[in-house]
Amino acid sequence: MDGDATAGRLASEVPPATATKALGWSGRDGRATPPALGPGAREDASRRFGRGRVDERFVGTTDPLRDIPDHTEVDHEAVLADAKVEAVLADLDRDLVALRTVKQCVREIASLLVIDQLRRSIGLESDRPTLHMCFTGNPGTGKTTVAKRMGEILFRLGYVRKGHLVSVSRDDLVGQYVGHTAPKTREVIKRAMGGVLFIDEAYHIYRLDNERDYGQETVEILLEVMENQREDLVVIMAGYKKEMDRFFSDVPGLSSRVAHYIDFPDYSAEELTEIARRMLQQQRYRLADDAESAFQEYLELRIKQPRFANGRSVRNWLDRVRMRHAMRLFEAASEGRRLTKRDLVTIAAEDIRKSRVFQAGSWGDVPC
Numbered sequence: 050m051d052g053d054a055t056a057g058r059l060a061s062e063v064p065p066a067t068a069t070k071a072l073g074w075s076g077r078d079g080r081a082t083p084p085a086l087g088p089g090a091r092e093d094a095s096r097r098f099g100r101g102r103v104d105e106r107f108v109g110t111t112d113p114l115r116d117i118p119d120h121t122e123v124d125h126e127a128v129l130a131d132a133k134v135e136a137v138l139a140d141l142d143r144d145l146v147a148l149r150t151v152k153q154c155v156r157e158i159a160s161l162l163v164i165d166q167l168r169r170s171i172g173l174e175s176d177r178p179t180l181h182m183c184f185t186g187n188p189g190t191g192k193t194t195v196a197k198r199m200g201e202i203l204f205r206l207g208y209v210r211k212g213h214l215v216s217v218s219r220d221d222l223v224g225q226y227v228g229h230t231a232p233k234t235r236e237v238i239k240r241a242m243g244g245v246l247f248i249d250e251a252y253h254i255y256r257l258d259n260e261r262d263y264g265q266e267t268v269e270i271l272l273e274v275m276e277n278q279r280e281d282l283v284v285i286m287a288g289y290k291k292e293m294d295r296f297f298s299d300v301p302g303l304s305s306r307v308a309h310y311i312d313f314p315d316y317s318a319e320e321l322t323e324i325a326r327r328m329l330q331q332q333r334y335r336l337a338d339d340a341e342s343a344f345q346e347y348l349e350l351r352i353k354q355p356r357f358a359n360g361r362s363v364r365n366w367l368d369r370v371r372m373r374h375a376m377r378l379f380e381a382a383s384e385g386r387r388l389t390k391r392d393l394v395t396i397a398a399e400d401i402r403k404s405r406v407f408q409a410g411s412w413g414d415v416p417c
């Protein structure tokens with residue numbers, strides 16, 4: 050086929066080549082062109098394939114690999130502008146401290162989807178890439194936060210219809226009586242369709258040592274859905290690395306359905322300080338000069354104490370420090386002191402030093 054002969058025809062918002070095939074027309078039944086898409090079918094196609102542009106010159110081409118001239122150019126700028134991928138990646142870089150390899154991996158997945166969309170725009174179809182993922186790391190290392198962003202990227206690139214995140218754990222999936230588990234699991238999957246199903250501590254679903262555990266049923270349904278409904282659902286399993294490795298070796302067929310394994314390392318003290326700085330700024334607070342060193346001391350102690358949870362511990366610290374700051378100001382106001390904006394935004398060293406973390410040993414294992 051001579052692509053140039055039909056050049057200049059309208060490009061559609063919907064990729065008809067892809068859409069018509071998916072809607073039942075294969076292009077191999079002898080007709081030169083696919084049936085026109087009605088408004089309903091167009092809407093359906095747009096829902097399923099996103100807003101990627103299509104080059105209509107090639108609609109109906111039976112073998113694009115052979116028939117489309119190799120020098121045919123594709124409009125990558127249109128796809129990038131439409132999906133605003135760069136903006137989402139830049140937001141990720143800006144909002145999240147460290148996580149270099151995680152960000153790199155997100156960028157690779159985004160690239161794969163952009164190129165996939167460009168290929169589809171000229172009828173070069175291939176199977177949709179499998180995008181189920183496994184996020185491993187200790188608590189508070191950013192797994193849920195990145196999963197949310199991932200949903201947004203997958204939506205912008207037309208991989209999923211909605212891009213929302215449904216976050217669940219064993220109790221949301223596994224029932225307690227015979228016959229409860231399958232409907233429970235299917236209900237969760239239904240809610241997650243068109244977005245990301247995020248399964249926290251996924252290894253708790255399945256207990257190998259208990260043959261009568263209902264979790265087995267959930268695993269079977271998940272395996273089936275991960276294989277057969279992957280065009281509109283991305284499953285992300287998250288948890289500790291060691292437990293996750295064991296889970297994958299206990300459940301045959303699971304690791305082959307997961308395409309990306311991303312490890313979230315613990316943050317260094319400097320990175321946690323930067324996380325705190327950004328959280329303070331987002332909440333419109335600042336540290337007094339002497340509060341900076343108080344925070345460093347707090348962090349050093351807190352990291353060594355039980356249940357330290359990276360970014361989550363920093364967030365919890367901020368919640369509690371705001372409380373102590375508020376109490377200090379409230380008491381000052383009750384004593385007749387006039388408060389200024391400076392008072393309202395400044396966290397003082399004493400707000401930090403009143404933490405139980407500085408009184409080691411006397412408060413059990415729950416620092417505050």
Ligand SMILES: Nc1ncnc2c1ncn2[C@@H]1O[C@H](COP(=O)(O)OP(=O)(O)OP(=O)(O)O)[C@@H](O)[C@H]1O
Pocket residue numbers: 144145146147148186187188189190191192193194195249324327358359360361364
């Ligand atoms: N790299 C980061 N930059 C900025 N904030 C971060 C970063 N990582 C984590 N946080 C913050 O730390 C908190 C906990 O993060 P998140 O819930 O994503 O961690 P998680 O790995 O899902 O933890 P858990 O395993 O406990 O569920 C959130 O408030 C998040 O905004």
Ligand SMILES: [Mg+2]
Pocket residue numbers: 192193194249
């Ligand atoms: Mg989480």
